[in-house]
Amino acid sequence: MSTSRPIRTCVGCRRTDERSALRRYVRADRGLVLDEACRAPGRGAWVHPDRECWTRALRGGFARSFRAPVNPDAVDRTPFGR
Numbered sequence: 001m002s003t004s005r006p007i008r009t010c011v012g013c014r015r016t017d018e019r020s021a022l023r024r025y026v027r028a029d030r031g032l033v034l035d036e037a038c039r040a041p042g043r044g045a046w047v048h049p050d051r052e053c054w055t056r057a058l059r060g061g062f063a064r065s066f067r068a069p070v071n072p073d074a075v076d077r078t079p080f081g082r
């Protein structure tokens with residue numbers, strides 16, 4: 001490896017990017033939670049803070065990543081701050 005920068009795959013567009021360019025989400029009892037510190041335990045799914053990526057992630061990317069259905073209405077916070 002020529003780089004030590006952490007690379008993750010966006011569950012929306014499925015492109016790889018630097019970790020710092022993506023937001024991490026984890027599954028919780030109440031749904032999806034934005035993991036701002038990137039330290040929550042368990043499997044995380046990464047997504048760009050981009051409307052298109054977010055929409056695609058909700059339509060299947062998250063479910064695929066978590067291997068479980070995700071309720072789009074049970075999202076703690078979008079990557080857009082609201």
Ligand SMILES: [Zn+2]
Nearest residue numbers: 010013048053
């Ligand atoms: Zn993306």
